[in-house]
Amino acid sequence: MQRIIPMLLTSIVGVIAIASYFVPVAQPFQDRVEEWFLIVAAIAMVLGAASLLLHHLKAISNQEAGWGYSAVTVAALVITTTVGLLKLGAPPDLKHPELAWSGSYLAEGGGAWWIYTYVMSPIVATMFSLLAFYVASAAFRAFRARNFEAMLLLGTALIVLLGRTSDGTWLTSGVPADYPLATIPGLNVLIMSVFNTAGQRAIMIGIALGVAATSLRILLGLDRSYLGGD
């Protein structure tokens, strides 16, 4: 019963979603299902946070390897949630200055705003910025023409790298306008809009067919992996 009811729910909702594309009568059901989705998603977020908390508390309690990271995760979760929910430090709304909690939890100067601006933003931005250093090191050590395929990749990369800067335009600025494919920007456009687009379309169609097949298996109850079992 624990598996049959979720399977039935999944199949019914899935069939409604598909039918609504073809049968106008089913459209109101589809709209209602989408509204429910938002409510279920909100509940799932709470469940997810609780599950995360339990998992890391267990790791701390058992002093598992890397439990210090779990402690940081728990501290971050608890502090951020508390500061946000209680609107700690958040100034009241200008329209209602007499009401302490009338302002937005993310209002400038508030605790949640401070965490976002001075903790989260620099951490995330630093992580992405570090990529430039590692990509440069990797380009020097690994991006080498060891065989024909690697040579093709290398040539394409150099054209795209140059084509993404004004150097590409400058280097081939002497080429007459009648021969765009003899310029680096022209070659860049050719690579991106012909070879890249053809490859991307093939991948997209493949993914779409895969999604359709998997969805059908789920709707028919053949694929039950989403229930956490076989």
Next chain:
Amino acid sequence: MTTLTAILASLQRLDRRWIFLAMLIAVLIPVLTRVTYPETPTAMTSAVFNKIESLPSGSRVLLPLDYDPGSEAELGPMAKAVIRHCALKRHKMYFLTLWPTGLPLLERNLRQIVEGEFKEVGLKYGVDYVNLGYVPGEAVAVKLLATDFRKARGQDNTGTSLDRLPMMQQVRSAQDMDLIMAISAGYPGVKEWVLFAAIPNRIPLGMGVTGVTAPQMYPYYPNQVVGLITAIKGAAEYETALAAAYPDEMSRLDASGIQRMGPQLWAHRLMIVLIVIGNILQLTRGRGGRK
């Protein structure tokens, strides 16, 4: 010959921290000197610019800014340029984000551009622009916004009912928009706007994406999307087009996309040099090995 061999041998053993230092210098010098380089708008960027430019003043433009601080450096300049363009054209701007961590960035754009740079113009909240805030639900949120705004979000970011805002009176859904200009760093983002809003409802859609996402979006141009702004280069191209169309207004504003192309150009140059050196080393080592 011995010197060359010694140089090649030392390069073979090069500590990667020297490469890190070279990258730091390559990025730092253009940042400090604020050197800029000319940009020529490509067809894809121009298509977005021309679409916004060709819309009559007062047209409705939905502006989902779906990115977080990790992508702000790449997408922030294009968001700024597009908002400035919409404000210059006096279009009605409907802001929202599908990313919970994108809301403060959206609010900052509003404060700095709409309520800051265009303060003298007197754009009014609820009449000329609205902040619908964070809309939860990812792909389903896009679908709901495409059919009924009020089902996805009944209030704006300040908690005011959408029915009380003048610019929302005639608006039921994204289908009432003249253009959706989605700027996104991933999921949920531009792809969802294409699949669940633009194509089924035939709403014109412009895209602004990161360099990593751009190749995946090329198949949608030009049939499903009007144009594509790609990363910092796209932002710099857009700023160039904007400066050409509005020289007086843009002369007093910063062009962060064009500014950021300086470090990017030098980083790309360094990468090309490193790739070439790496391959020379590979070639000489190969020959040495064969000998």
